[in-house]
Amino acid sequence: MSAETLSAEGDTRSFLGAIIRNPYQLGAIAPSSKAVARLAASVVPDTKGAVVVELGAGGGVISDAIRDRLPQGGRQLAVELNGDMVRHLRRSRPWLEVVAGDAGDLSQLLRRAGVARADAVISSLPWTLFHGDQQKHVLDEVSTVLAPGGTFSTVITLTVVPFRRFWRFRELLDRTFATVDTAGTVWLNVPPALVFSASTPLGTQGDG
Template sequence: MSIKNSNLALNSANKLFFLRKFIESPFQIGSVTPSSKFLAAKMLEPLDWRSIRSIAELGAGTGVFTKYIDSFKHPDCKAAVFEKDHEMRCKLKTCYPEMMYFEDALALSEQLQAAEIGSLDAVVSGLPFTLFEASVRKRIIDGVINSLKPNGIFVTFQYSLQMKTMLMNNFSQVEISFVPLNIPPAFVYVCRK
């Protein structure tokens, strides 16, 4: 089997795995398919990998962003991955064993302290905020803000503009862009503390 055919087979298997997880937990998994490479590129574009020494990913899923974080990060960078689904988290640990793994993004600050990671330069999120109650959204955003260094960056995507007001009220700068080449199309929020 050629490398191209091998990658296609792996990509198809990831999509089927993701779809199965969505069917099992539609209020935990925010989409029927993983994020596209176009969305991943837009999400990671604002990060200055030369200066990032600590990063967290929230809601890693099948690892679309994790793969790029692993390949772009500086060798000295500490990377924490938060994924609630046990099976997805185990698969990610197998693929990217040098990263640290945690279950609950609601405990972001506490988990980072326990792991002696300290404040973060960046947080990348694939969490489906629109599926969460307002109090859960607030707790996660508060955790992100408390975990970021001054001038730290928070990048997330959503399928609507529902998070716009909350993010603008909590970050000093918020830029929004649109990625049409994703299923469904997505808005990317780049927020600076």
């Protein structure tokens, strides 16, 4: 069995164990597939020294895809709230800057890490587990830290599309960013998922 296979199995075991202990923090039934990870990480710029921040790194599958695309001299940080996943990431990926904390405190967490702006923010947060104010607050934090010309991408599973909180989130994307696109749908994922990409923050908007 290859080292890569053993690593993937360790990621899955850690992820599933964390779900059992705290299902409402992770909001997923399995780690993202490599296809989803590559699509989410496609927004990583090729600019030397780029800073990329991941929200809700979980088992680290997307972290690996980001690392594969990270340009020379780039900096990669992963913000993770779940304690089990923080320990797993630090143990399995010593090259990754793991920041233990809530994405709702993103600007403060990055300041503590010595980061002023991020060239890309990549998320697999469980948006439909957040109420409307939480969704808006995290998106406002993302727009605050995103550098000019930067891009935000986020993974959404198709199972949540029928729910009102998904459509609330989708509306907030349009109210937070000037450009919002569907990067693609990945059917070979459990469950199938799509990735949104967004750029050019409009600034903090009132809920109206």
